Amino acid sequence: MALPPDVQKRKIRERLIGLEGRARINEIRKILAELPGYKNGDYRMMKKLLLEDVKKTKSRANIKYQDWLGVERQGHRQFCLVGAPSSGKSSLLAKLSGMNIKVAEYEFTTLKPIPAVIRLNGALIQIVDLPGLIEGATEDAGGGKRLIGIVKNTDGVLFMIDLISDYSRAEKVYEELKKAEIKKPIIFIGNKIDSPRAKNNAEKLRKKFNDLILISTITGEGIEELKGRIWKETKLIRVYTERTKEPMILEKESTIKDLVRTIHKDLLEEFKEAVINGKSAKFPEQKVGMAHVLEDEDRVRIITN
Numbered sequence: 001m002a003l004p005p006d007v008q009k010r011k012i013r014e015r016l017i018g019l020e021g022r023a024r025i026n027e028i029r030k031i032l033a034e035l036p037g038y039k040n041g042d043y044r045m046m047k048k049l050l051l052e053d054v055k056k057t058k059s060r061a062n063i064k065y066q067d068w069l070g071v072e073r074q075g076h077r078q079f080c081l082v083g084a085p086s087s088g089k090s091s092l093l094a095k096l097s098g099m100n101i102k103v104a105e106y107e108f109t110t111l112k113p114i115p116a117v118i119r120l121n122g123a124l125i126q127i128v129d130l131p132g133l134i135e136g137a138t139e140d141a142g143g144g145k146r147l148i149g150i151v152k153n154t155d156g157v158l159f160m161i162d163l164i165s166d167y168s169r170a171e172k173v174y175e176e177l178k179k180a181e182i183k184k185p186i187i188f189i190g191n192k193i194d195s196p197r198a199k200n201n202a203e204k205l206r207k208k209f210n211d212l213i214l215i216s217t218i219t220g221e222g223i224e225e226l227k228g229r230i231w232k233e234t235k236l237i238r239v240y241t242e243r244t245k246e247p248m249i250l251e252k253e254s255t256i257k258d259l260v261r262t263i264h265k266d267l268l269e270e271f272k273e274a275v276i277n278g279k280s281a282k283f284p285e286q287k288v289g290m291a292h293v294l295e296d297e298d299r300v301r302i303i304t305n
């Protein structure tokens with residue numbers, strides 16, 4: 001027996017109170033299945049509204065879901081920019097990528113992760129600009145839990161320190177990373193070295209943060225050195241062959257066999273020997289076999305049968 005439409009509507013409203021996302025959609029589906037199959041009048045209207053509700057709930061759920069997904073990985077390696085608000089993370093990403101990224105003097109300019117892919121020595125490196133991390137992030141202050149989740153899965157951290165603001169802020173952010181037990185390699189970057197006030201702080205910070213690189217995203221000072229450090233941290237090597245225009249990007253410790261296989265799997269069968277020049281060669285034009293371990297920037301000629 002169908003209930004009077006008004007009673008039914010009230011019951012539906014009550015059943016949906018406080019339900020969000022998947023749970024709400026499931027409940028609406030149940031209600032739809034229970035409603036009598038009238039094709040017109042009040043019941044038809046009720047069904048229409050319920051189906052619209054499903055659509056709306058789904059799009060809301062998608063937004064939440066994307067937030068939780070974090071950042072889709074792209075390229076050979078991923079690095080995350082971490083640091084206190086206004087330390088210059090977005091400015092650095094803009095400098096490295098040439099992308100137009102929002103930069104401003106106020107804090108929390110960046111509200112969600114912004115990924116960009118840059119080419120470094122022929123490899124594709126994804127750099128993710130994260131919103132500023134603050135004290136208490138591990139307890140979710142400033143949405144910190146989600147940020148730390150992203151940092152836990154990254155390949156390396158670019159830790160931005162503002163050389164002209166109170167550096168205890170950087171220390172607090174670093175404490176948060178330690179609390180979260182981040183085990184990834186960290187490159188410490190002191191930014192804004194162009195400012196006269198920066199020099200003093202830089203000396204003190206050198207003692208606290210290992211191998212601090214001093215840069216300015218404005219003048220470009222230190223940027224090349226930073227790129228070199230990022231490259232080292234990728235643990236990738238580039239190998240030049242006469243068979244490919246671009247360098248081959250391989251994992252560190254790769255052998256001639258890995259290289260040959262990467263160029264083309266059929267090449268393995270035709271392989272006779274390789275002639276190498278570069279860091280891994282004991283002398284120029286050294287002839288080596290499949291097991292030879294390559295180094296960054298080696299040049300290789302492959303001889304086939």
Ligand SMILES: Nc1nc2c(ncn2[C@@H]2O[C@H](COP(=O)(O)OP(=O)(O)OP(=O)(O)O)[C@@H](O)[C@H]2O)c(=O)[nH]1
Pocket residue numbers: 083084085086087088089090091092102103104105106107108109110111130131132133191192193194195215216217218219
């Ligand atoms: N003097 C100087 N100022 C800089 C440098 N890099 C960035 N700034 C300034 O610092 C401020 C903050 O820069 P952002 O790149 O927005 O900083 P952020 O770390 O992304 O900040 P949030 O997104 O709020 O966490 C801006 O006013 C920049 O112009 C630099 O190398 N030297």
Ligand SMILES: [Mg+2]
Pocket residue numbers: 089090091102103109110129130131
């Ligand atoms: Mg920013």
